[in-house]
Structure formats: C-alpha cells, structure tokens
Amino acid sequence: MKTFSHWHRFNEIFKYIGLASSDQTEWGINKSIRTLKVGYFIKINEELSQFNTHNGFTLLKDNSEDIKQTSKGLYFLKLFTPELGTRVYIGKSEGKSINSESGVLERLRDHFRKIQVLPSRDRNPSYLEWAKDERFGGKGYKLKWNPIKQTFSKFEEKLTDEDKNINDIKRTHGVVLGNFEDHKSISDSYKKLTNEETNRKWNKFNQELKNEYQEEFFKNTFWNDSCEFSFLLVDDLLNCFTEKDDNQSITQLVTKDIDALETKAIQALRRNFDPDDILNHQKMAEPENICDINKNLHMCNFDLNSVDRACTELIFRNAKYILKKLNNYNLEKLFFEVLESTRDNKNYYLYLTLTGKSDLRIAPTKQRKQIKNFMVFAPTKKYINCKCIMELDELNGFLADNQCKDFVSEIKEDNKKSGNIKSHFKIINLQNIDWVIELMDKCYEIFHKKYSGLRDRDKTKPKYGKG
Numbered sequence: 001m002k003t004f005s006h007w008h009r010f011n012e013i014f015k016y017i018g019l020a021s022s023d024q025t026e027w028g029i030n031k032s033i034r035t036l037k038v039g040y041f042i043k044i045n046e047e048l049s050q051f052n053t054h055n056g057f058t059l060l061k062d063n064s065e066d067i068k069q070t071s072k073g074l075y076f077l078k079l080f081t082p083e084l085g086t087r088v089y090i091g092k093s094e095g096k097s098i099n100s101e102s103g104v105l106e107r108l109r110d111h112f113r114k115i116q117v118l119p120s121r122d123r124n125p126s127y128l129e130w131a132k133d134e135r136f137g138g139k140g141y142k143l144k145w146n147p148i149k150q151t152f153s154k155f156e157e158k159l160t161d162e163d164k165n166i167n168d169i170k171r172t173h174g175v176v177l178g179n180f181e182d183h184k185s186i187s188d189s190y191k192k193l194t195n196e197e198t199n200r201k202w203n204k205f206n207q208e209l210k211n212e213y214q215e216e217f218f219k220n221t222f223w224n225d226s227c228e229f230s231f232l233l234v235d236d237l238l239n240c241f242t243e244k245d246d247n248q249s250i251t252q253l254v255t256k257d258i259d260a261l262e263t264k265a266i267q268a269l270r271r272n273f274d275p276d277d278i279l280n281h282q283k284m285a286e287p288e289n290i291c292d293i294n295k296n297l298h299m300c301n302f303d304l305n306s307v308d309r310a311c312t313e314l315i316f317r318n319a320k321y322i323l324k325k326l327n328n329y330n331l332e333k334l335f336f337e338v339l340e341s342t343r344d345n346k347n348y349y350l351y352l353t354l355t356g357k358s359d360l361r362i363a364p365t366k367q368r369k370q371i372k373n374f375m376v377f378a379p380t381k382k383y384i385n386c387k388c389i390m391e392l393d394e395l396n397g398f399l400a401d402n403q404c405k406d407f408v409s410e411i412k413e414d415n416k417k418s419g420n421i422k423s424h425f426k427i428i429n430l431q432n433i434d435w436v437i438e439l440m441d442k443c444y445e446i447f448h449k450k451y452s453g454l455r456d457r458d459k460t461k462p463k464y465g466k467g
Contacts, residue, residue, distance in 0.1 A: 004310040
C-alpha cells in the first residue's frame with residue numbers, strides 16, 4: 001500500500017460488543033470440562049458480567065483485504081461528534097519485530113480502550129489487586145463455580161493473600177472485581193485508581209464524551225457513528241526482501257521508514273488543523289529537507305502526498321456532518337459548494353477545528369502558530385455565524401456595495417478583539433453566493449498584507465517526495 005487508504009468506517013473492520021457480557025451464553029467456558037476460560041467478572045447495575053476479550057473490540061472475520069492483523073505502518077484515527085467536534089490522532093505500529101503478531105489493528109484497539117479509560121483484561125496483571133481495593137467498586141470477592149450446573153454460588157467468599165494467580169483461582173471460582181452503577185462509574189474509578197492516561201487533552205476529551213453521551217459512549221452505535229480510520233501500510237515493503245535477508249536488519253529498515261512517514265503525516269495534519277488541538281505532539285520539528293524525504297526511505301515510491309489527500313478527505317467529510325445542522329437544504333448545499341471551490345482554487349483553505357465549537361475555518365495555505373484563521377463559519381440550524389478579519393466599517397461598506405442586506409443580519413464588532421477576528425454577522429440566505437467568495441478574497445488580501453513580512457516558505461505548502 002503506497003498511499004493512505006480511504007477512510008474506513010468503524011463497522012467495516014470492528015464490532016464493539018461491550019467491556020463485559022452479562023449473557024452467559026457468551027461467556028468463555030471450556031465446553032469439555034465446563035470450567036471458566038475467563039476468571040474475571042464485574043457487576044454492572046446488579047448484573048454479573050464476564051470481561052470480554054480485547055475489551056469487546058472484536059475484529060470482523062470479513063474485514064478489509066487491504067489490512068491484516070499483522071500489518072505494520074501508519075494510521076489516522078478520527079473521532080467525530082457533532083456536539084464535541086473532532087479529535088484526530090496519528091500513530092504508528094512497528095511491532096517488536098517485523099514478524100510479530102501485533103500490528104496497526106492492535107494499536108487501534110488499545111486506543112479505543114484508552115479513549116474510554118477502561119482497564120484492559122488482555123494484559124493487566126493488576127486485576128486481583130483492584131479486586132482487593134475498596135476504591136474500585138468496593139471490595140471484590142470470589143464466587144464458587146459449579147461446573148455441573150454451570151452456575152455460580154450465591155455466597156461471596158473473601159479474597160485472601162493466598163489468591164495470587166487467576167489461572168489457579170478460575171479452576172474453581174470466578175473473581176468479581178467490584179460493583180458499579182454503570183460503565184461511566186467504572187471509567188471514573190479506573191482513572192482515579194491508576195492515572196494511566198496522562199495526556200491532558202485525552203483526559204479532557206474522555207470526560208466530555210462521558211458527560212455528553214453517558215452510557216451511549218460505551219455502546220456499538222457510538223463507535224459506528226463516530227469513528228473512522230485510514231492506513232498507510234508497509235506490507236508491500238516486505239516483498240523487497242529475500243529469505244536470506246537478516247530479520248533484524250529488515251526490522252530496522254522498516255522501523256526507519258515508519259518513523260519518517262509518521263513525522264510527515266503529523267506535519268501535514270498540523271498544516272491542516274490547529275496545532276494547539278492536535279492530540280499527538282510527538283516529532284513536530286521540521287525535517288532537514290522536507291522535499292528529500294524519499295531518499296531516506298528504503299521503499300522510495302511511497303506517495304507521501306497521500307497524507308494531504310487523507311487530510312483533505314477528512315476535512316470535507318466532517319464539513320458535511322457539520323453542515324447537516326442546517327435545516328434549509330439549499331443553504332447547506334450552496335454553502336458547501338462555496339467552501340469546496342475555495343479549497344481548490346485559492347491560496348487559503350477550509351479546515352475543521354478540533355475544538356468543541358465545530359467551526360469551519362478559512363486559513364492560510366500553510367498553518368503556523370503566528371498565523372491564525374481569518375474567517376470562521378459556525379453553522380446552526382437556521383443560519384451561519386460568520387467571523388472575519390475585516391473591521392466593522394469596512395465590512396459594512398463591503399456588504400452595502402454587494403447589496404447583501406437580504407442575505408445577512410446582526411452585523412457587529414467582535415468584542416474580544418483578539419487575533420485576526422474583528423467583526424461578525426449571520427448569513428441567513430445564500431441565493432446569491434458570489435459575494436461570499438469575494439468576501440473570502442477580500443479577507444485574504446487583508447490577511448496577506450498583515451503577514452507580508454513572512455518568509456516565502458512560511459506562505460507556501462510544501463510537497464513531499466517526487467509528487
């Protein structure tokens with residue numbers, strides 16, 4: 001795969017069955033000897049549930065042929081919610097070696113769990129300690145398993161210092177970690193107990209999701225509606241090697257390629273989105289020579305410009321979601337056509353903020369910290385809020401010259417007077433769309449004059465490799 005894939009919907013590759021299952025027919029039980037395969041249980045809303053493998057994020061058997069469970073490489077992970085905006089994460093999976101079983105899909109599952117801030121059953125040795133800790137759902141306990149009736153005893157047994165190995169315990173008992181009201185309370189308790197996720201932005205986003213969606217956040221419908229991902233895999237790279245090649249050398253070469261690709265992908269995302277809201281801040285430094293990236297790659301024909309195409313597709317797919325807030329179909333359609341035309345033909349472009357405001361912004365071609373957006377569009381159900389770099393008097397003059405009185409309302413000065421934004425108004429009608437494009441051009445001229453002292457490379461969008 002030499003370019004980034006299309007954006008896959010969550011349910012094209014995964015299915016989420018929940019952290020734990022209360023349906024005994026879904027429990028892991030050795031059919032021949034009727035003992036427990038999985039010894040850990042939890043009570044949620046008074047229902048006893050067994051922890052699911054991979055925290056419930058299961059792979060579909062008929063998933064995409066483009067990616068295998070062992071595939072290594074790069075990935076975009078996107079979560080979009082109309083209420084809270086978009087979060088995008090760029091990550092990589094190299095595996096412990098090129099022959100290791102884990103890959104991009106395993107990394108994605110780990111991200112899903114971290115986004116929910118829930119304990120991992122697959123690789124967490126601390127479950128028994130948590131079961132003995134009152135802070136995690138009250139003190140846990142054991143329940144004796146009857147292999148003949150395939151039921152648990154109703155009598156709780158205390159966990160002791162002798163209970164050290166779950167493999168020994170599950171021969172006769174199941175361990176109940178604690179009692180919880182719902183999944184949100186499990187997540188809150190786990191976060192307090194472990195402080196596992198230290199990234200401030202992920203922590204904040206997790207809390208916002210739980211507050212907004214409550215138990216829906218822990219159901220399959222949320223992930224189907226909100227989650228997408230795109231891949232750039234190095235599987236093709238392995239075809240360049242023969243059986244005589246040393247595995248360690250292969251791993252080093254592939255790792256080097258993946259590292260280089262991740263750096264470029266993050267930089268491309270940084271140009272397209274507000275850098276202060278990107279959740280992955282690793283490797284943000286500019287490369288020595290951005291146009292010569294391919295000469296440093298073993299697989300020299302990776303199309304690194306596909307990073308930008310993936311960003312473009314991400315932007316417009318999310319823009320359509322945002323614009324669905326508008327009741328008037330013509331208003332939605334026409335406004336999107338305006339924004340889409342500017343993307344291809346102008347020295348500025350549309351991008352979707354990663355904040356909870358779900359704004360659509362017009363920004364310079366290359367986003368930098370000192371150059372902020374010069375137009376902001378925030379659609380509501382009945383109109384579009386617009387902010388721009390024009391001073392109020394100049395904006396009034398422009399709207400009068402273009403006979404826009406029937407198209408706009410509530411023209412005001414921006415009270416904050418911070419950054420580039422000086423005034424704002426509401427777009428209530430888009431029967432005539434030419435004035436919107438002209439307004440964008442005028443605002444860009446003001447912006448360009450303000451930042452005319454920048455070096456040329458700060459005003460142009462670099463290309464990667466030979467593309």
